[in-house]
Amino acid sequence: MATTALVELRDVTKAYQLGDESFRALDQVHLSIDAGDFVAVTGPSGSGKSTLANVIGGLDRPTHGQVVVAGEDLAGMGDGALSRFRIDRIGFVFQSFNLKADGTALENVMLPLVFARVRPKERRARAAACLELVGLKDRMGHRPSQLSGGQRQRVAIARALVTDPRLLIADEPTGNLDSARGEEVMDLLASLGQAGTTLLVITHDPTVASRAGRTIEVRDGKVLEAVR
Amino acid sequence: MRFADYVSLALRSLRRSRLRSALTIAAILVGATGITVMLTFVTSVKHYVISQFTDSGQDRQVQVAQTSDLSYRASGQVDGGGPGGGSGSAGQVVLGPTQEAAIAAISHVSGVAATSGSFGPGFEYLAFGGKQLSAQRLMGYEPNGVVRPSMVAGRSFGTADRSGVVLLSKDYATALGFGGDPARLVGQMVVLHTQAGYTGGGATLPNVLPPQRQCEQGQRNCFGGPTSGLPAIDIPARVIGIVSSEDQQGAIILPLPWLIDLSDQSQPKQVQYPQSFGNQPRPGQPAGEPVPRTGPPSGPGAVQGGWQRPAAAEFIAGSGGYGSFIVDVDDSANVPSVAATIDRLGLHTATGLAALAEQKHAADVIGLVLGALGLVALGIAALGITNTMVMSVLERTREIGVMRAVGARRSAIRRLFAFEAAMLGFFGGVIGVAIGYTITLVAAPLIRTAVKSGDIAGTSFSVPLWLVGVVVAGTTLIGFVSGLLPARRAARLDPIEALRYE
Ligand SMILES: Nc1ncnc2c1ncn2[C@@H]1O[C@H](COP(=O)(O)OP(=O)(O)O)[C@@H](O)[C@H]1O
Ligand SMILES: [Mg+2]
Numbered sequence: 001m002a003t004t005a006l007v008e009l010r011d012v013t014k015a016y017q018l019g020d021e022s023f024r025a026l027d028q029v030h031l032s033i034d035a036g037d038f039v040a041v042t043g044p045s046g047s048g049k050s051t052l053a054n055v056i057g058g059l060d061r062p063t064h065g066q067v068v069v070a071g072e073d074l075a076g077m078g079d080g081a082l083s084r085f086r087i088d089r090i091g092f093v094f095q096s097f098n099l100k101a102d103g104t105a106l107e108n109v110m111l112p113l114v115f116a117r118v119r120p121k122e123r124r125a126r127a128a129a130c131l132e133l134v135g136l137k138d139r140m141g142h143r144p145s146q147l148s149g150g151q152r153q154r155v156a157i158a159r160a161l162v163t164d165p166r167l168l169i170a171d172e173p174t175g176n177l178d179s180a181r182g183e184e185v186m187d188l189l190a191s192l193g194q195a196g197t198t199l200l201v202i203t204h205d206p207t208v209a210s211r212a213g214r215t216i217e218v219r220d221g222k223v224l225e226a227v228r
Numbered sequence: 229m230r231f232a233d234y235v236s237l238a239l240r241s242l243r244r245s246r247l248r249s250a251l252t253i254a255a256i257l258v259g260a261t262g263i264t265v266m267l268t269f270v271t272s273v274k275h276y277v278i279s280q281f282t283d284s285g286q287d288r289q290v291q292v293a294q295t296s297d298l299s300y301r302a303s304g305q306v307d308g309g310g311p312g313g314g315s316g317s318a319g320q321v322v323l324g325p326t327q328e329a330a331i332a333a334i335s336h337v338s339g340v341a342a343t344s345g346s347f348g349p350g351f352e353y354l355a356f357g358g359k360q361l362s363a364q365r366l367m368g369y370e371p372n373g374v375v376r377p378s379m380v381a382g383r384s385f386g387t388a389d390r391s392g393v394v395l396l397s398k399d400y401a402t403a404l405g406f407g408g409d410p411a412r413l414v415g416q417m418v419v420l421h422t423q424a425g426y427t428g429g430g431a432t433l434p435n436v437l438p439p440q441r442q443c444e445q446g447q448r449n450c451f452g453g454p455t456s457g458l459p460a461i462d463i464p465a466r467v468i469g470i471v472s473s474e475d476q477q478g479a480i481i482l483p484l485p486w487l488i489d490l491s492d493q494s495q496p497k498q499v500q501y502p503q504s505f506g507n508q509p510r511p512g513q514p515a516g517e518p519v520p521r522t523g524p525p526s527g528p529g530a531v532q533g534g535w536q537r538p539a540a541a542e543f544i545a546g547s548g549g550y551g552s553f554i555v556d557v558d559d560s561a562n563v564p565s566v567a568a569t570i571d572r573l574g575l576h577t578a579t580g581l582a583a584l585a586e587q588k589h590a591a592d593v594i595g596l597v598l599g600a601l602g603l604v605a606l607g608i609a610a611l612g613i614t615n616t617m618v619m620s621v622l623e624r625t626r627e628i629g630v631m632r633a634v635g636a637r638r639s640a641i642r643r644l645f646a647f648e649a650a651m652l653g654f655f656g657g658v659i660g661v662a663i664g665y666t667i668t669l670v671a672a673p674l675i676r677t678a679v680k681s682g683d684i685a686g687t688s689f690s691v692p693l694w695l696v697g698v699v700v701a702g703t704t705l706i707g708f709v710s711g712l713l714p715a716r717r718a719a720r721l722d723p724i725e726a727l728r729y730e
Contacts, residue, residue: 050724054724057633059632059633059723059724060724079637079638079639080637080639083632083635083636083637083638083640084635084637086633086634086635087634087635088635092633092634094630094633094727098626098627098629098630098727100627100630102240102243102244103240111630111631111634112634112635114229114230114233114237115229115631115634115635115636115637115640116635117229117230120232159634163634163635
């Protein structure tokens with residue numbers, strides 16, 4: 001029953017110790033995401049959206065509870081296994097792009113394949129294919145400074161896709177973009193969703209959320225399912 | 229992550245902050261250059277010292293002498309006397325042909341040469357081109373190639389050089405006006421002028437002795453020598469080589485057989501004086517013994533029965549023996565055992581091995597001290613690397629977060645930064661060795677002119693290959709170790725915090 005879901009969170013709590021008080025960024029969260037879902041995560045700032053995304057993406061560890069992604073229980077994994085899990089299963093897209101300024105678009109997209117120990121020739125081909133997919137075929141040799149904000153975020157999306165992940169996690173991908181550029185990026189994400197990629201997109205923007213098949217709201221570390 | 233990836237990622241980030249990387253590398257290369265230059269100098273000198281030993285064969289030689297301090301036994305001037313000196317004082321072995329044969333029979337001995345500084349015909353002077361120089365120090369080397377004096381010009385004796393040739397020490401060349409180019413003296417004829425009364429090899433011996441000028445009561449021989457009234461003669465000799473003055477000073481070196489021939493003075497078998505006084509030869513006294521006399525004869529005496537000389541072996545023993553032997557050993561490893569065997573013959577030996585070890589040790593100590601100074605410089609440079617890497621980690625915190633997010637494990641991050649630090653060390657080492665090499669290229673001719681001694685001129689002063697390897701590997705290792713701490717910091721960063729870092 002649970003095995004059908006791509007992401008399965010059971011009673012997940014992430015607590016921070018602040019002085020003598022314990023603060024719960026995630027509070028007994030139960031969540032299940034099916035493969036192919038396009039899930040929007042909304043909620044006020046500081047509610048725990050990023051924490052939720054990081055726990056699912058194997059970048060953060062919960063204080064308590066079980067996280068199963070693509071059949072792998074992240075709880076017992078060491079650094080090596082968790083890193084391998086991130087390479088194989090997860091693609092991250094950040095609000096501030098986080099591209100290497102001194103690398104070309106192609107080099108930025110190839111970076112995850114370096115850690116995945118993919119052969120250099122294959123890296124180039126796969127990165128080029130992903131850049132083509134995000135519509136930047138003719139910008140491969142450009143550096144981030146030579147690209148617009150929307151183009152930069154599309155490079156970041158290509159980088160997230162290059163390892164062919166099961167789940168793409170985007171943490172406020174349009175947060176640093178004006179609405180037109182934001183639209184452009186959301187169009188790309190939506191088209192990826194239509195093509196079958198499972199998406200978890202964090203956003204403040206209600207119009208962005210409306211494109212998702214499913215919206216969940218996070219408040220004070222608790223996940224509330226929005227009405228479909 | 230592959231090795232090539234570490235290289236390209238490290239190179240890229242070094243290039244990103246060019247100035248800082250360049251300064252860090254500069255600090256390393258100062259140390260590396262210093263170590264390269266200093267150790268090159270030390271190893272070259274050491275190599276030179278060793279090659280001096282091995283080229284001259286000293287590492288395979290045993291010096292044999294009568295006394296342990298290698299001092300020659302002064303036997304004074306041999307003034308034509310017979311084997312009157314006997315066979316040395318009690319308990320002391322006199323180096324002579326008997327020992328030569330005994331030593332030659334020892335296993336591993338491949339050659340024995342006697343040298344002598346202890347007998348000589350007493351030359352008045354050496355003459356060349358109107359100049360006369362004192363000829364006090366006569367040496368004899370057996371011409372079989374075992375004695376190998378260090379030559380400034382020409383060659384030493386070969387087996388064919390039995391007589392008529394001479395080696396002069398360089399100070400003779402200088403005194404004769406060949407200081408600038410001693411080689412020009414080679415091939416020239418010099419004259420060895422004997423003392424009056426010379427009756428050794430080459431002398432024309434008269435049938436009638438001139439009246440003697442003076443003869444002390446009890447003097448055993450007045451038939452030769454300065455008082456005999458016989459003339460001095462000139463003995464020509466061709467200079468075939470100039471010996472380094474460091475090796476021999478003020479020395480005239482003759483082939484040993486010739487020296488013996490010149491030194492071994494002839495005696496008349498019997499002399500008949502017109503008026504007899506003093507001790508006439510007693511009846512029954514064997515011919516060949518010098519005639520003991522007590523007073524100076526006034527008139528000329530007729531030589532009866534011709535002239536005679538003692539056999540060479542007798543003469544040598546009578547003159548106190550050879551100055552020393554030089555024994556060639558087939559392999560330097562056998563030198564100690566050969567020396568011990570010769571010691572058991574009652575002779576005293578000395579080998580060059582201890583001196584060589586001492587010189588090697590001295591060079592090692594100097595190298596160690598200089599190397600330590602270079603290491604101090606490198607130690608300071610190492611702190612520079614650590615500092616650079618700490619800054620690099622800070623600057624690239626976000627990038628570290630991204631790398632972790634896309635799947636880099638902690639160990640990959642740690643290796644990446646350690647690798648980058650090692651590259652700083654590697655480049656510092658490579659450039660340092662290159663600069664050091666250039667310096668030695670430039671300095672070698674300067675050193676050769678500064679050190680006037682002709683011997684060192686052949687020393688190469690080139691950076692040995694092992695030193696290149698050691699310096700580059702060393703600086704790379706230093707870089708790696710210096711980068712470990714910052715690298716560990718980078719690896720320990722929490723990816724989420726790193727991604728949030730401004
Ligand atoms: N390392 C931390 N230590 C203490 N509190 C933290 C830490 N990281 C996040 N938090 C807190 O957890 C809460 C949730 O953070 P986050 O998931 O980033 O919120 P969101 O992404 O929804 O804005 C916030 O109140 C934040 O202050
Ligand atoms: Mg957030």
